Amino acid sequence: MRFPTFLATTVLIVVSQLHAAQRPNVLFMMADDLNNSLGCYGHPLVKTPNLDKLAARGVRFQNANCQFPLCGPSRNSMLTGLYPNSTGILGNAQLFRQTIPNAVSLPQAFRRDGYFAARIGKLYHYGVPNSIGTNGHDDPASWELELNPAGCDRLLEHPDIFSLIPGNFGGTLSWYASPRPDEKHTDGLQAKDAEWILERCAKDKDRPFFLGLGFFRPHTPYVAPDKWFKGYPEAEMPVVQGVKEDQADLPKPALGSYKKEQDKLTDDLRRQAVQAYYSAISFMDAQAGKVLDALDRLGLTENTLVVFTSDHGYHLGEHGLWQKQSIFEESARVPLIIAGPGAKKGVVANTPVGLIDLYPTLTELCGVKAPKNLQGQSLVPMLKDAEAKGRGWVLSQVVRGGGFKRMGASAAKGDDGKRIFGYALRTDRWRYIEWDEGRSGKELYDHETDPKELTNLADQPAQAEVQAKLSEQLHGIVKTTFPASGKTPEIPQGSVMYNPELVDP
Incomplete structure (x- = not known):
């Protein structure tokens, strides 16, 4: 009687091992503060051969958008699969465990399903550069292993970094062409750590892995080895023109991210900033290339899903805005x-x-059990057929006023201190924006004729019908971004997380 039991157990083990061997690995790579200035996205100057190569063997999404253009809210939303209105995270000094403690994060779901889940660098929010080398605002339940290297860009080079506010780097335009090689910088160290993890995963192919690799560049300070700066001559860097004319038809909250210190920018400084940003992108691309090469060398490429993205985009002077x-x-x-x-x-x-x-x-691609309350759509149809439409829209939001950190500049633009929300609905053709449900302004841009969003068509009679439909659609979508209770989870009073800082021993 024991033989059938033994046989059934053996079959179960074999099937389980086969299932594990068939399930794809995941390499989830993120850049920090990266816009679409990549060669594969058609940028005429920026050199990103490694990411271009990745795009050539995968699907490149032309119109991907974040849900909140700030590190903390965006990353919490992405890694929980919930809109910021459902995470309650609208700033950088919070983590979703404070508001929705029982949520299952993306890497946690993989970990629960038998995957080895590891993190290197910035997946959840970090204060940059001061939290480099620490766990930042990490979520311990998400990972089995965390690595936090800190390179010369963390402490050694701070005295040499130029900043619009001397000594202030993370939230201020700042940059430095370093004399030290790639391998001495944090992102270079992270690439090496990723190779180390992949080498060990390659020896245990019965257990799939989810490796999260969060680069810190091109986030300010734009620090990269000087060899990368040489590829972008300062005199050839573009400076946005016609800003005053562009701003004439904008509602005040649209410019609420402006920072007073940016008044110091001259055209020469603007060119230097753009040069440094592009250089940091190329440096980051080279580190991503080392990791992708390791996948090839270790025979892991064919069974590894590679994702590359950023937490949000970035301004380089467009509409008079930076960052x-x-x-x-x-x-x-x-x-x-x-x-x-x-x-x-x-x-x-x-x-x-x-x-x-x-x-x-x-989770669908890897056969991993996902929570039932996820608010996004699966992109699997688009991965199989690039013409698939899916929802056909994407929603982003931001906060203005209300005492939120990093919102002080909005007061200079006429904000009365009341907290308001801005929502942007992006369809195939249109970007439609409402500030405080339209009470503080509206914006409408036609991407067929105005891809740089220079002409605000809101409230023009010729677009009245289009605007009315988009407004109705926007309001309907916003209602779906809240949890079942209809109320955004609140952070307990006094529950503020501070950025940990690495100190020089």
């Missing part, structure tokens, strides 16, 4: 490339999608 926290195209749009099992090779999907869609996509 993030607007819901213009430059700030809300992100690069997104998915390559590997289940994805077509070398195709472009034009339909609008969001970072919130990654959770249901990856």
Whole structure:
């Protein structure tokens, strides 16, 4: 009687091992503060050969957008599969465990399903550069292993970094061409750590892995080895023109991310900033290339899903804005490339999608059990057929006023201190924005004729019908971004997380 039991157990073990061997690995790579200035997205100057190569063997999403153009809210949304209105995270000093403690994060779902889940660098929010080398605002339940290297860019080079506010780097335009090689910088160390993990995973192919690799570049300070700066001559760097004319038809909250210190920018400084940003991108691309090469060398490429994206986009002077926290195209749009099992090779999907869609996509591709309350859509249809439309829209939001940190500049633009929300609905053709349900302004841009969003068509009679339909659609979608209770989870009073800082021993 024991033989059938033994046989059944043996079959179960064999089937389980076969299932594990068939399930894809996941390499989830993120850049920090990266817009779509990549070669594969058609940028005429920026050199990103490694990410271009990745795009050539996968699906590149042309119109991917974040859900909130700020590190903390965006990353919490992406890694929980919930909109910021359902996480309650609207700033950088919070983590979703404070508001929805029982939520299952994306890597946690993989870990629960038998995957080895590891993190290197910035997946959840980190204060940059001061939290480099620490766990930042990490979520311990998400990972089995965490590695936090800190390179010369963390402490050694701080005295040499130029900043619009001397000594202030993370939230201020700042940059430095370092004399030290790639391998001495944090992102270079992270690439080496990723190779180390992949080498060990390659020896245990019965257990699939989910490796999260979060690069810190091109986030300020834009620090990269000087060899990368040489590829971008300062005199050839573009400076945005016609800003005053562009701003004339904008509502005040649209410019609420402006920072007073940016008044110091001259055209020479603007060129230097752009040069440094592009250099940091190329440096980051080279580190991503080392990791992708390791996949090839170790025979892991064919069974590994590779995702590359950013937490949000970034302004380089467009509309008179720099950095993030607007819901213009430059700030809300992100690069997104998915390559590997289940994805077509070398195709472009034009339909609008969001970072919130990654959770249901990856769990479906890997056969991992996902929570039932995810709010994104699966991108699997687009990975199989780039012409698939899916929802056909993506929603982004931002906060203005109300005493939120990093919102002080909005007061200078006429904000009365009341907290308001801005929502941007991006469809195939249109970007439609309402501030405080339209009471504080509206914006409408036609991407067929105005891809740089220079002409606000809101409230023009010729677009009245289009605007009315988009407004109705926007309001309907916003209602779906809240939890079943209809109320945004609140952070317990006094529950503020502070960025840990690495100190020089």
